[in-house]
Amino acid sequence: MSFRLDKIVVFGVGLIGGSFALALKKAGAVGQVVGIGRSQATLDEALRLGIIDRIGACDAATLGNADLVLLATPVGQMPALMQAMAPHLGPKTVVTDGGSTKGDVAAAVCQHLPQHLSRFVPAHPIAGAENSGAAAAKADLYAERKVVLTPLKENAPEAVERVRAAWAACGATVHEMAPSRHDQVFAAVSHLPHLLSFALVRDLAQRENREEFFRFAASGFRDFTRIAASHPEMWRDICIANKAALLGELEQYQRQLEELRQALLAGDAAALEAVFAEARTVRRAWAEGKLS
């Protein structure tokens, strides 16, 4: 018997939520997709694009008989959404989210959905992009991507299984981690690089003669700063939600930079080359799949 959900509800029909809906539809794994969101224009667009079948509201009619609810908003909005949905969730509805931080989501679930601890399974699809909005959604966004589930100890096994099966139907490979470990790892490999990329573009943007700088920026700059075009509100929320781990990573990186600055100041060519060579070796091994 193949996996199928009769009805799902997606809060936030942008890149993450919209692509989840499209992927499940493409897989024939969902009957009806109902969208909820802050922006009527985005909901209308999602409807027009066939991402959702209808627009719902945060009420019992929409939520009471849903098989799965996905929160796909910036993480800063999730506590208020959980409060709003708490009275309307049906006893069989499983809830998950697509937030890039998990400790804060787990804490919010404990606070705002204490009656639903067995059926809220926090998750993080590793499929960001610098584009956002319903128009950016695509059915194959999650194909061969990773999704990390960070189940709560109170989660019912069948709830975890439903979320896992939904992501598998989207083409993703599903991993499990503890929320705190998740947040530590992603502070290092995702949140910090975003911060660094934003900082570089902002640094240049504030130059008086910035046009001359940007005129000669080439492919290295283009790739380094692609993520600096990411969604400001989403990344603001991620930074605040994962503040402790991100601060630790940022401070370690600052020490790393200071070490490089000292080597540069001293004209220590050998020290610089050793750092670059180590980075190149490891970066190449990673790209060749030899590190992970």
Add this chain to the structure above:
Amino acid sequence: MSFRLDKIVVFGVGLIGGSFALALKKAGAVGQVVGIGRSQATLDEALRLGIIDRIGACDAATLGNADLVLLATPVGQMPALMQAMAPHLGPKTVVTDGGSTKGDVAAAVCQHLPQHLSRFVPAHPIAGAENSGAAAAKADLYAERKVVLTPLKENAPEAVERVRAAWAACGATVHEMAPSRHDQVFAAVSHLPHLLSFALVRDLAQRENREEFFRFAASGFRDFTRIAASHPEMWRDICIANKAALLGELEQYQRQLEELRQALLAGDAAALEAVFAEARTVRRAWAEGKLS
């Protein structure tokens, strides 16, 4: 009458020098290409791949009747090469280079080729890549790329014109800048991002459990760190050659990061969002060609 060079000599037949040779050949703009280099294996490969027509030596037979000599080695090797070639250059030979820094090259020319100041035209093709070596060379590397000439005040107009025409024949658009301005701009848009990318990968590489971090690194990390796979010796030389400007950029960036750290520490969501929004706006404008 179309542009054509009877004989060129390329020191260093890797990505930059090899692609220059292939592009001129494809354009029918060169008769004979002679390669010189440190590594016999690379020279043999370049010969086998048709990048060069024969292997030469740093002597009068190779250099005396060349129309154009390109130094396409890491910039740290150029002073010694200039010294070695000085006695053998013919009176009509024009020399140029492909180094990523220009102040150091100009200074080395003054020091080591004082009799040739009218005919050494420093240049920088903006077409780096994280791959290097003869096998990475390709005829279209410079198509629609920029090349910056930083002519010396002693340069003969016809020497500048020959170098300009050669790069134009490769498909590049040619710009001119003062060497010091060039080094300032590229410290910001190229050298600093490379340093930052190397530093991030090295930071992660030194973790005890680095496999877990790299396992969950995704497309944002991939693009941010592509340039961390660049050539360590080449980048060591660039950092040393452009030390003053790069230090200034690095220190400005460190102040920028410290400002972000303070905002994060204070939980100042509005300050973070403002930085991210400014970066996103400018990065998008740049990508759409509206800034340069």
